[in-house]
Amino acid sequence: MPTEHLPRPKNSAGRNLPAAIGVGVVLGALVLLAVWAGPIGWYPLVAAAVAVATWEVISRLREHSYHIPRAPMMILGQAMVWLSWPFEARGLIAAYVTAVLVMMFGRLFYHGRTTPPQHYLRDTAVSLFVLTWIPMFASFAAMLSTISSDGVPSGAYIVTFMLCVVASDTGGYIAGVMFGSHPMAPAVSPKKSWEGFAGSIIFGTITGALTVSLLLGYQWWAGAILGIGLVVCATLGDLVESQFKRELGIKDMSMLLPGHGGLMDRLDGMLPSAMVTWLVLGLLGS
Structure with a gap:
């Protein structure tokens, strides 16, 4: 396959990608096992x-x-x-x-x-x-894990949340590495770009619309709203942690997860977006 017309990355990944993928697979397996078990x-x-x-x-x-x-x-x-x-x-x-x-x-x-x-x-x-x-x-x-209605298991709500988070991270990562050239907040996080944010919005919105309609049985536009709100909160959460680490003069919260840094480095965007997800999906399930 000719590759001369494919876009070249504008930015480096900035981490050990094989190690990050391996750790991500293990964490994903733990999440799936926990989702299957329910609240317990x-x-x-x-x-x-x-x-x-x-x-x-x-x-x-x-x-x-x-x-x-x-x-x-x-x-x-x-x-x-x-x-x-x-x-x-x-x-x-x-x-x-x-x-x-x-x-x-x-x-x-x-x-x-x-x-x-x-x-x-x-x-x-x-x-x-x-x-x-x-x-x-x-x-x-x-x-x-406590939300359930109309025969939809609580695990479907968690899966919806996790898939939207993964889509947001993936879209932002790909778009940021391939096309990122306009910093969003250079004084806080020089590597976070508007192109990466656009990728997160696109992936998060599409995934939200699909998961909410297919897994939960609600209107697709509700999922699109969820996706947008989740991406915005996740992005701002990333910026909050970036400023936190900048003020302390550190790169990672710890070295617990190879290729990722600390656990908090993986949760920074997920935590504030969880509140939006609970609010939107809770209203849908009520």
Whole structure:
């Protein structure tokens, strides 16, 4: 086949692609197994991901002189996830508000009763940011396993979410590598381009329309709306993590996943988009 007319990549992939693919296959298999098992499999997977991602982020923050209480953050994050199973959004809100109070009041006495708190506003705000960014958003992904209506199994809602996320990432990756030349936010993430965003929109919208209509049985335009909202949130989530790492002067959250970096480097766009997915699919399933 002649190749002289095929477009050449404008940008390098920027990672070990074979290792990334291998890790992606393993993670995909774990996700499929958890989806097949239902909430009893999906919730432990989400809770484990929350624990690892929270550990990564807190570790990086503590390395840069932020005083973040690791054990309370881990426990409260798990409470947010697990209470969303029996009590759904009410359990999540109750756990989140409790976590906010613990961080606000506990930070006052981080150095004891006789020593005034230092960097109180900074460290409290960062703690609440992490609790919102990881366990709260992840809880919406967990609650997808509790949606079911009109004979549609809850697993179909999770599969819809995951396929849209994969399509968004794939479309953005291909378009960004092949055609990316106009940076979207160069001050935050120089490698993220408008061409990559357009690829994510196209792939995410098409996948959303197909999965929502074929797997869930709803109108295709509802899936298109889901795809667009998911892509926008995923892209902004990527930018948030890019700025987070830029301020700390790090490239990856950890080296846990070869070819990917840390687990949080894979979840950055998925977490905020889970909230949009739960909202849209929850309305469809109600």
